[in-house]
Amino acid sequence: MSSSLAIQRENIRKLFPDTFNQARKSRLRGQIIFFLVLVYLIVGFFTLDVVDIPKKWKPQNAAMFVLDTYAHKDHVTMKWENHEDIKIAFEGNYRSVYGRDNLDKSIPDWFYKNSDKVGNVVEFNNKGKAILYKDKVEIVNFPKYERDFTIKLNSNGKPYLVGSEDLVIEDLKGFRITENRVEFRPTLYERIQVYPKKVEIHRYSIGWKYFWFDFSSPLEPYTFFEALGLTFSKERVVPEMSNLKLFLTEIKDNEAFMHGRVWWAMLETIVMAVLGTMFATVMALPLSFLAAYNVTPIKALRFTLRRLFDTLRGIDFLIWSLIFLRAFGPGPFTGIFAIGFTDTGTLGKLYSEAIENTEKKQQEGVKSTGASKFLQHRFGIIPQILPIFVSQSLYYLESNTRGAVIIGAMGAGGIGLQFLGALGTGNDFENVAYMAILVLAVVIFMDRLSAWLRRILIGSDQLIVR
Amino acid sequence: MTKALPANLEQIEVNLKKLTNQRTRSSLLGIAILILIFFGGTLVSLEANAGSFGRGIANFFNYPRDLFVDTFEMGWKYWPRVIKYIPELIITLNIALFSTSIGFVLAVIFAIFSSRNLIRNKRVIQFTKFFMDVTRSFPTLIIAMVFLYLMGKSSLPAVIAITIHTAGALGKLFTEAIENCDGKPIEGLSSVGATWTQKIRFSVLPQVLPLFLSYGILRLEINVRESTILGFVGAGGIGEMLAALIQWNYGADVLACMFLLVGTIIALDYLSAYWRHKLIGANQ
Numbered sequence: 001m002s003s004s005l006a007i008q009r010e011n012i013r014k015l016f017p018d019t020f021n022q023a024r025k026s027r028l029r030g031q032i033i034f035f036l037v038l039v040y041l042i043v044g045f046f047t048l049d050v051v052d053i054p055k056k057w058k059p060q061n062a063a064m065f066v067l068d069t070y071a072h073k074d075h076v077t078m079k080w081e082n083h084e085d086i087k088i089a090f091e092g093n094y095r096s097v098y099g100r101d102n103l104d105k106s107i108p109d110w111f112y113k114n115s116d117k118v119g120n121v122v123e124f125n126n127k128g129k130a131i132l133y134k135d136k137v138e139i140v141n142f143p144k145y146e147r148d149f150t151i152k153l154n155s156n157g158k159p160y161l162v163g164s165e166d167l168v169i170e171d172l173k174g175f176r177i178t179e180n181r182v183e184f185r186p187t188l189y190e191r192i193q194v195y196p197k198k199v200e201i202h203r204y205s206i207g208w209k210y211f212w213f214d215f216s217s218p219l220e221p222y223t224f225f226e227a228l229g230l231t232f233s234k235e236r237v238v239p240e241m242s243n244l245k246l247f248l249t250e251i252k253d254n255e256a257f258m259h260g261r262v263w264w265a266m267l268e269t270i271v272m273a274v275l276g277t278m279f280a281t282v283m284a285l286p287l288s289f290l291a292a293y294n295v296t297p298i299k300a301l302r303f304t305l306r307r308l309f310d311t312l313r314g315i316d317f318l319i320w321s322l323i324f325l326r327a328f329g330p331g332p333f334t335g336i337f338a339i340g341f342t343d344t345g346t347l348g349k350l351y352s353e354a355i356e357n358t359e360k361k362q363q364e365g366v367k368s369t370g371a372s373k374f375l376q377h378r379f380g381i382i383p384q385i386l387p388i389f390v391s392q393s394l395y396y397l398e399s400n401t402r403g404a405v406i407i408g409a410m411g412a413g414g415i416g417l418q419f420l421g422a423l424g425t426g427n428d429f430e431n432v433a434y435m436a437i438l439v440l441a442v443v444i445f446m447d448r449l450s451a452w453l454r455r456i457l458i459g460s461d462q463l464i465v466r
Numbered sequence: 467m468t469k470a471l472p473a474n475l476e477q478i479e480v481n482l483k484k485l486t487n488q489r490t491r492s493s494l495l496g497i498a499i500l501i502l503i504f505f506g507g508t509l510v511s512l513e514a515n516a517g518s519f520g521r522g523i524a525n526f527f528n529y530p531r532d533l534f535v536d537t538f539e540m541g542w543k544y545w546p547r548v549i550k551y552i553p554e555l556i557i558t559l560n561i562a563l564f565s566t567s568i569g570f571v572l573a574v575i576f577a578i579f580s581s582r583n584l585i586r587n588k589r590v591i592q593f594t595k596f597f598m599d600v601t602r603s604f605p606t607l608i609i610a611m612v613f614l615y616l617m618g619k620s621s622l623p624a625v626i627a628i629t630i631h632t633a634g635a636l637g638k639l640f641t642e643a644i645e646n647c648d649g650k651p652i653e654g655l656s657s658v659g660a661t662w663t664q665k666i667r668f669s670v671l672p673q674v675l676p677l678f679l680s681y682g683i684l685r686l687e688i689n690v691r692e693s694t695i696l697g698f699v700g701a702g703g704i705g706e707m708l709a710a711l712i713q714w715n716y717g718a719d720v721l722a723c724m725f726l727l728v729g730t731i732i733a734l735d736y737l738s739a740y741w742r743h744k745l746i747g748a749n750q
Contacts, residue, residue, distance in 0.1 A: 044567070049621065050622065050625070056620065056622065057616075057617060058617070065612075065616060268510065271511055274507060275507040275511070311732075314728045319727065323529055326525070331515025333519060402605040410699075416607070420699075423611055440603050440604060443604075
């Protein structure tokens, strides 16, 4: 049986030799292309130093970055010369010191006098303690450590770990000892550093503290919802202004997260995207009619406009924004015009192609009633292309929001520049994370908004091309 | 030869009038909202902009004119300058091509796992779709900036950022392509007992591959622009060169870089239109 099948197969092969040979040829072509791509990828792998990723990737930096995006820290500092003067500051900021000035900012409850009435205790979240004495620092009660440690200053005023010569390496993990510093960091969340002049302790906790109300705000003792509830009560928190006004200004002027400034910057970015897209649509609409062969009979005009669209598009918004930045200075106008000019090219091309692809029958129908050229276009073409126009413009709105963030970062202002600034300071990573999340939320919102608008305006949220 | 009028003609006319009025009302409402957005936005811009609008318009041609004057003064010595920046351009193109290729492969994998006609498990589909939404929505600049901060100056952050964004953006388009493809070949292969991978290889892939390649070429064009921009913030290539030249105010060199860039982008534009036309017989 099988041999007869084989004979049949041979017969078919003989009957249609071209078909089978072609299949083999095209398969060979596919294999060659695949091979070439593979070769390029290997070349790219080396020319772009992808092999260097493990070398360049500093896990310590990345861990600190990630830690700081979701956690905050308090600094406890003690000078050896005056061991009773201990400063506790939020993020080490000299303006956010606990228990000082008339701010009535009580000392946090993880800082207290030791039971021997001499030492001061800093208790970490993992129940480990650092006890500060006049002449030594005791590290006790850390989980996963069998024993306690003592750090003292020697006769030269340099810090050392008492009894370190008796310790095995296993006990010493978490310590980093140099001539002028003894550092103990068992996990990322606790850090004790002893210097010849001072002791500095960093105590990390998870969460964005002071997200709504900053350190020195009168509303800081309350949570967000408590403060919201207070806005309905008649008793004023501060005599100068009503609770509602206080509530809003305190959130707006928050020093840590700068809500007022960040949201204003976000608004600037959105304005750039929306007005830029509007500008491009308004410019592209008439030009695209002039560039379509079924509307404009003059070939030279069509050719010129087509090349104009190509040039506008080819001069990327990067270059446009550089030129406009010189003219308008930093601000939304730069972004609006950069986006507007680039997209006039893109939308103009797409629109004119859409006009050329319209059904001619409708135009002929209008023409048969004796309508003028203008009316033919108004009732013969526009109803056909309006959904495409709306769909395209709304589609570009979303990608322009991302573009506006980028233009902002290159100097036009808005959230992009704020983001760059926060990243540049090197320690406000919670702000970096906040703004990244904000950008993400706004871009996704614009995406959904444009899909929703497309759905209610033209009944489909898919991009219509023709 | 009078035709009998329909009995409910009056009713039709009333309805027509109602519909027309409704249409006019919603059009006017739409226009009003657009005007409101326009004026609101203009107010915000006027408030936020450093320079005034009028002066900006007046100054618009100053910078391009300076650049051209600088170039003109150089005369024939200018052309070697243009050639000098070609290696930088190649770095930028290399970044774009490499990350598009890797992103393309990732996008195909994502798309397979988020297509309703290939995967039964709804959780997997939802998760992949959400993941693609997130990777697609981050501006490449933000990802690149963070990696630049963590890894120091090199081209790698740009490669990583563009790859991530490309995987998400292409993944979404690929998913749509797979979900819209003809189900009959899949059924045919199922009937002869093909495995899941065989079904994808012999029924889905031949249908969608031209479309995939077409989208990929379009992405490559976008990514060349992206990698230039990322160069501007420190990822190397012609973007970084351009940023430095602008800082030093080397007008002629700035224009040389701009010419190279614009020339490349326009050439790519035509080339990609041509390739895509060949692939799917239309420039969608």
